Amino acid sequence: MQNAITLRRRRELITAGVLVALLIVLPLPFHDPYTRNLMILTLLYAALAQSWNILGGTCGQISLGHSLYFGVGAYVSTLLFVWHGVPPWFGMLAAAAVAGLLALLVGWPCFRLSGHYYAIATVVVQEIAYLLFLNWDDIGGASGVYVPFHGQSWLNLQFRTAKLPYFYVMLGFFALTWIAAWWIEGSRWGFSWRAVKDDVIAARSLGVRVFPSKMAAAAISGGLTGIGGAIFAQFVGYIDPDSILSGPLSILIALPAVLGGVGTLWGPLLGAAVLIPLRELSSTFLGSSGSGVDLMLYGALIMVVALWRPQGLVSLFQRGRNGSAS
Amino acid sequence: MAALLEIRNLSKSFGGVAANVEISFDVAPGEILGLLGPNGAGKTSLFNSISGEVTPDAGEILLEGRRISGLGPVACAMAGIARTFQVVRSFDSMSVRENVMVGAFTRLGSTRAAMAQADETMEFCGLTRRADAPAHMLSPAEKRRLEVARALATKPKILLLDEMLTGLTPTEAQEGVALVRAVQAQGVTILMVEHVMEVVLPLVSRAIVLNLGRVLTTGTPAEIVKHPEVIRAYLGDRYAAG
Ligand SMILES: Nc1ncnc2c1ncn2[C@@H]1O[C@H](COP(=O)(O)OP(=O)(O)O)[C@@H](O)[C@H]1O
Ligand SMILES: [Mg+2]
Numbered sequence: 001m002q003n004a005i006t007l008r009r010r011r012e013l014i015t016a017g018v019l020v021a022l023l024i025v026l027p028l029p030f031h032d033p034y035t036r037n038l039m040i041l042t043l044l045y046a047a048l049a050q051s052w053n054i055l056g057g058t059c060g061q062i063s064l065g066h067s068l069y070f071g072v073g074a075y076v077s078t079l080l081f082v083w084h085g086v087p088p089w090f091g092m093l094a095a096a097a098v099a100g101l102l103a104l105l106v107g108w109p110c111f112r113l114s115g116h117y118y119a120i121a122t123v124v125v126q127e128i129a130y131l132l133f134l135n136w137d138d139i140g141g142a143s144g145v146y147v148p149f150h151g152q153s154w155l156n157l158q159f160r161t162a163k164l165p166y167f168y169v170m171l172g173f174f175a176l177t178w179i180a181a182w183w184i185e186g187s188r189w190g191f192s193w194r195a196v197k198d199d200v201i202a203a204r205s206l207g208v209r210v211f212p213s214k215m216a217a218a219a220i221s222g223g224l225t226g227i228g229g230a231i232f233a234q235f236v237g238y239i240d241p242d243s244i245l246s247g248p249l250s251i252l253i254a255l256p257a258v259l260g261g262v263g264t265l266w267g268p269l270l271g272a273a274v275l276i277p278l279r280e281l282s283s284t285f286l287g288s289s290g291s292g293v294d295l296m297l298y299g300a301l302i303m304v305v306a307l308w309r310p311q312g313l314v315s316l317f318q319r320g321r322n323g324s325a326s
Numbered sequence: 327m328a329a330l331l332e333i334r335n336l337s338k339s340f341g342g343v344a345a346n347v348e349i350s351f352d353v354a355p356g357e358i359l360g361l362l363g364p365n366g367a368g369k370t371s372l373f374n375s376i377s378g379e380v381t382p383d384a385g386e387i388l389l390e391g392r393r394i395s396g397l398g399p400v401a402c403a404m405a406g407i408a409r410t411f412q413v414v415r416s417f418d419s420m421s422v423r424e425n426v427m428v429g430a431f432t433r434l435g436s437t438r439a440a441m442a443q444a445d446e447t448m449e450f451c452g453l454t455r456r457a458d459a460p461a462h463m464l465s466p467a468e469k470r471r472l473e474v475a476r477a478l479a480t481k482p483k484i485l486l487l488d489e490m491l492t493g494l495t496p497t498e499a500q501e502g503v504a505l506v507r508a509v510q511a512q513g514v515t516i517l518m519v520e521h522v523m524e525v526v527l528p529l530v531s532r533a534i535v536l537n538l539g540r541v542l543t544t545g546t547p548a549e550i551v552k553h554p555e556v557i558r559a560y561l562g563d564r565y566a567a568g
Contacts, residue, residue, distance in 0.1 A: 001441055004458040005423060188431045188440070195417050195428045202415035205377055206480055207403035207432035263419065 009186055012265055016182070020175060027167050036163035040235065042276040043170035048228050049256035049268035050177035055103075055221035056254060057263030058181070058190060060197025061111070061214055062119040065126030066225055066253040068106070069099035071133065071245025073226025074233040078145055081156070081234075088157045092230040099226025103218040111214045126250055133241040144240025147233060157234040166235050173231055174269070177224050181265055184220070193217050197263070225253070248295065252279075255298055259305055261312025270313045275301070328391070330355040330515050331376070331484055336385035336395075338371055345371035347539040348385070353484065358506065358516040360526040360533030362550070364559060367536040369519040370412055373486050376517075377409045378402030389483070403432055406483030410473035410490055412519075416461040423448065423457045425472055429479030443479055450512075451475040451505060467498040474505060478514070485509060487518040491525050503529055523560070527551065535559070 023043075027036050048070065056062050076098045077091030086094075110121040134142050150156050159165050184190040192213050195203035204210050233239050243249075252275075260271025275298075282297050309315050329352035338346040345368045353359050361369050374380040376387055378399040387395035389405050397405075408429075417425050423444055430443035448454050451471050456464065464472060470490045477485055491502045506529060510516055520526040526533065527547035535542040535550060537559040543550065550556055 001438065003423065003441065003445075004421065005441070186437055188435060188437065191424065191428050191431055191440075194419060194424075198417035198419050199415045201379065201399075202411065202417065202476075203428070204399040205379065205403060205409055205411075206429050206476065207400050208428070209400055 005186075009182070012182060016175075016178060020171070023171055024168075027164060033161070033163050036167060038277060038280055040163065040167050040170050041280075042272050043167070043174045044228060044232060045252065045256050045276050046269040046272035047170065047174040047177045048225055048253045049260070049272055050174065050181055051221050051224035051228065052254050053221075053257040053263065053268055054177075054181055054184060054224070055214075055217045057257055057267070058184060058197065059193040059214055059217035060263075061217065062254075063122040063218075063221070063250075064119050064254065065106075065122030065124075065250050066222075067245050067247070067249035068122075068126040068129050069103060069222040069225040070229040070232070070249065070253065071129070071239075071241065072102055073099045073229030074239050074244045075133070075139060075145070075229075076226070077230030078147055078233045078239055079139060081147060082145060085150075087155050088230055088234050089155070092227045095226040095230040096223040097226075099229070100219040100223030103222025104215055106222075107215050107218040111211055111218075123247070123250070126245070127247065130241050130245050130247075133245055140240070142240065142242075144238060144243075147237045147239075149237070157231070166231075169231055170235075173228060176227070178265070178269075180220065180224060185265065189213070189216065194263075251295075251298065255302070259301060259313060261314035264312060264314045266317070267312045267314045274313065328355075329353060329388075330390060331517070332388040332391075333372075333376070334386050334388065336372070336375060336382045336387065338368075338375055338380065338382045340371075344539045346375065346382070349536070349539075349541055350385075351534050351541065351544060353515060353517055355515055356510070356513065357532065358510055358518065358530045360530035360547075361517060361519045361536065362521065362523065362526065362533050362556075363536035363542070364521060366538075368539040369521075369536055370488055371539075372536070373409060373488055373517075373519065376402070377407055377486060403480060403482075406481075407486065408477035408480045408482035408484070409486040410470070410477055410488055412488040412492075414466075414469045414473060416464070416469055416472055418460070418462040421458050421460055422453055422464070422472055422475075425461050426453075426475045426479045429476040432480040444475075447475045447479045450508070451478070452501075467494050467502070470494070470502065471505065474509070478509065482514060484515040484517060487516060487520075489519055489521070491520060492522065499525060523551070 027039055030036060052066050073095035077088050077095045080086035080091045080094060081088055106125050110118050113121055149158055152158060152160050192208045195208050196210050196213050200210055229244060256271030256275050257268045259275055260267030279294055282294055331353040333349055333351050336346055336349045363369055375382045378397055378401060381396040386393050394402050394405050426444040426447055427440045430440035434440045434443060448457055451474055453471055453475055456468060461472060491499045494502060506516060530547060532546055533550050534544050535556050542555050542559060543553050
């Protein structure tokens with residue numbers, strides 16, 4: 001069967017294939033670690049925002065506490081590695097499982113809250129977790145955990161100075177989140193979740209199970225975010241609550257999707273490609289991040305996009321589809 | 327013939343407002359039953375109870391002899407009850423086809439099957455031309471059709487129409503009437519709310535008139551229009567006397 005939906009989905013898949021091919025060669029001409037680092041972070045945040053978008057964009061449940069899943073994923077994988085020598089590839093699976101379960105645990109009471117209260121609840125839960133980890137001495141507390149170097153290997157995702165392998169791992173992670181989002185978009189789940197986002201009462205009158213829909217979206221979103229945490233921990237070699245389980249990070253996870261286009265397939269990548277380099281520039285020229293200047297920058301960006309392109313930056317690339325005429 | 331839907335002594339109040347008081351009636355399979363009454367009579371509230379959106383305070387609702395009241399909207403939809411809304415509730419981030427697919431997914435798991443079902447239903451409702459339009463771009467009349475299509479895509483036994491003809495031009499209303507007839511011809515039982523008598527009466531086999539939350543009278547269209555209480559409820563005491 002051929003119709004606008006199947007054609008669009010095929011086009012998306014082809015675009016993604018071309019894009020991945022381009023991204024594979026993108027870092028090759030750039031040899032300085034700074035640029036490659038930036039590319040890695042851009043892909044990381046694109047993937048995290050893509051994961052966030054599965055819950056926030058597709059299902060309409062705005063989480064402002066996603067660093068919880070990122071941070072817990074990082075801790076799970078890292079502690080398994082440090083304590084038991086479990087390779088991070090398996091650590092990632094454990095991270096995904098624990099983060100996904102945690103998302104269900106947060107969702108259980110919080111999805112009964114409506115609208116803004118859910119967003120607020122996610123902030124509160126994440127802040128509580130932050131304080132808990134900060135004071136939890138068995139897992140390093142405020143001083144964090146160093147990931148010991150076990151020699152250069154793909155199995156352990158550790159490389160002495162090379163950045164390229166991490167780039168490809170991040171690209172793989174991004175591709176995973178994108179494919180998940182693409183698959184969901186075309187499946188019964190995706191339709192149900194979007195129905196929940198658009199109109200809960202109409203959705204359930206058509207037999208859509210609202211609460212389980214939110215739970216499933218949260219579990220997948222949280223699980224994918226946890227994988228990101230596991231990879232990030234190997235990449236930076238050191239984790240502490242301030243760098244991986246903080247409020248500003250939660251915002252930074254959601255922001256590329258908001259900037260690029262909430263609920264869209266390409267918004268997260270586009271948003272990250274704009275936001276992450278900009279953030280690097282601002283911390284280079286305006287001093288280190290965390291000074292509040294970058295938060296002001298984000299705020300300004302959101303306002304500009306909200307006023308100028310309410311549907312996000314992806315709407316720049318759409319030819320009249322979905323009412324960009326307005 | 328056994329009733330498809332039975333309403334037994336149903337009461338529902340919101341705070342101090344008694345929206346429905348001891349309402350009882352049957353809907354026979356295959357019929358178009360009108361539900362009439364002035365604004366605030368309790369018609370939409372009754373639909374909310376039948377579709378599971380609210381739980382009645384007292385009484386029960388049976389579909390094919392099985393109790394459905396209090397089971398919630400999802401169970402009611404699965405059991406075969408579909409509805410449209412007085413104030414249109416389209417999924418505005420989706421195209422028309424996607425809206426109808428949500429309905430089709432009620433009984434289908436695969437996207438391909440849901441698409442085929444949606445195409446068939448859109449064709450039936452005269453929406454094929456608008457299949458790829460974003461739902462929020464539709465005209466009011468088209469939005470009403472979309473609600474009917476979405477509901478029909480769930481393959482219901484009974485369809486509840488809440489003022490689907492209200493606010494349409496006479497031509498659009500006539501097209502709506504034709505659609506309702508076509509739905510009935512497919513074997514779907516219809517319970518329709520309309521407070522404009524001229525529109526409903528030619529369409530229905532019987533009608534229930536509600537007033538102030540209670541059943542005022544039940545009968546054929548000819549009986550309804552002659553009923554003094556109905557005239558009073560609609561037009562006021564002056565007309566009833568004359
Ligand atoms: N959810 C609700 N909360 C409070 N009052 C309600 C609610 N639903 C209906 N009512 C009240 O019940 C009465 C009947 O309303 P409704 O069923 O909408 O009437 P109709 O559809 O016949 O115009 C009205 O007085 C209305 O204000
Ligand atoms: Mg009403």
